[in-house]
Ligand SMILES: Nc1ncnc2c1ncn2[C@@H]1O[C@H](COP(=O)(O)OP(=O)(O)OP(=O)(O)O)[C@@H](O)[C@H]1O
């Protein structure tokens with residue numbers, strides 16, 4: 018049994034009322050999840066202040082309330098602790114509640130605008146041959162084939178630490194996790210003892226949350242500043258921001274990329290419709306492999322994961338074997354149909370990702386590149402014209418459609434995108450119905466073409482103002498191709 022006073026750090030409480038030595042059965046930030054004996058950490062969020070739900074938490078049996086607000090003057094049935102920073106307290110208390118599980122795991126954090134999901138999956142696959150490895154990210158939290166779904170790429174601290182405790186119980190030694198910039202800004206990963214951090218890429222995204230590119234970068238840099246002298250950073254040298262990351266380091270580091278200066282770089286590489294074959298030069302000798310992952314950006318993700326594994330002492334043979342067996346992550350440069358022409362579903366939802374995707378397939382397509390894409394509603398609007406510019410510069414034919422329109426009018430989002438096309442660009446159609454848009458693109462495709470369906474990747478839903486419907490790009494491709502062949 019844990020007690021409130023041991024879970025609270027020495028410096029975290031400003032004031033309190035009630036008994037600090039009360040037993041705590043769990044740490045919750047959602048009053049609806051509070052049970053008998055939980056400590057309710059009332060987070061003052063951007064939209065809501067959790068303090069409004071203290072009554073509900075107490076009714077559900079909370080033994081304590083932690084909040085940035087001072088204890089109220091009226092009599093209270095529970096202990097109330099005022100803290101300086103509610104999110105820091107949530108993270109610190111959750112970590113202590115589960116006996117600081119991250120200190121008993123070797124944790125690799127992967128951050129960057131794009132490439133986190135594939136890189137984490139690759140690191141997990143490369144380390145798994147050495148010792149059981151858990152992973153956390155957009156696709157959920159998993160180890161040994163069991164998956165806990167998550168809503169966020171990097172979940173809230175109580176979920177993270179509870180999962181780590183379970184991973185330890187199951188014998189995991191390593192953990193690879195996606196670290197979103199939001200999770201860094203919101204102190205979700207403050208108490209995670211990272212021994213490695215990987216920087217994949219940096220470009221404009223989430224500006225609705227961070228405000229400026231500088232704030233967004235600052236959030237990412239904070240993961241690297243905290244690494245100590247016995248830790249490792251793994252940095253993409255091709256990304257101009259990589260040098261900025263390196264300047265912040267107090268730890269050892271390895272760089273990867275296509276440039277001559279990179280510690281880990283390809284000596285030879287061949288991209289094809291079947292994947293990539295390459296020989297990497299590394300400080301530990303050559304690593305020769307083939308992989309089913311498609312496109313140039315995936316070779317960067319592979320190099321990131323190989324760097325991480327080499328630093329951990331995994332042998333070149335083991336790395337090559339794991340890469341050969343690696344199955345592409347759902348919805349990341351994922352072939353949905355291969356026939357006369359290739360149909361690929363990809364999660365690219367930023368201008369940078371879209372550009373990488375188009376450039377990568379330009380290298381392997383014999384025919385035209387037909388792109389189907391939209392932009393999410395109620396999110397960073399600044400990327401719409403940038404995505405449009407990338408589309409008209411790199412695709413031969415574009416079908417502009419809906420992504421997740423959320424609270425916005427789908428036609429208005431499409432208009433924001435088409436307004437971003439270069440003057441005189443006419444090789445596009447608009448079709449707000451994503452199913453019809455995919456059918457349109459597949460109908461236009463001829464032998465040798467590649468149809469890229471971007472934006473939703475693994476998602477199996479589409480979110481509109483008034484409803485969320487089942488929608489899966491893969492299913493739609495299969496249905497449309499089926500009707501065509503029938
Ligand atoms: N190393 C990379 N550099 C640039 N673009 C990439 C890279 N890897 C993948 N991409 C592109 O970005 C898309 C998203 O990749 P991925 O899902 O790995 O990103 P993420 O960092 O996990 O994003 P999220 O923040 O949504 O979790 C891919 O579908 C692909 O188009």
Ligand SMILES: [Mg+2]
Pocket residue numbers: 133134154155170195
């Ligand atoms: Mg991800």
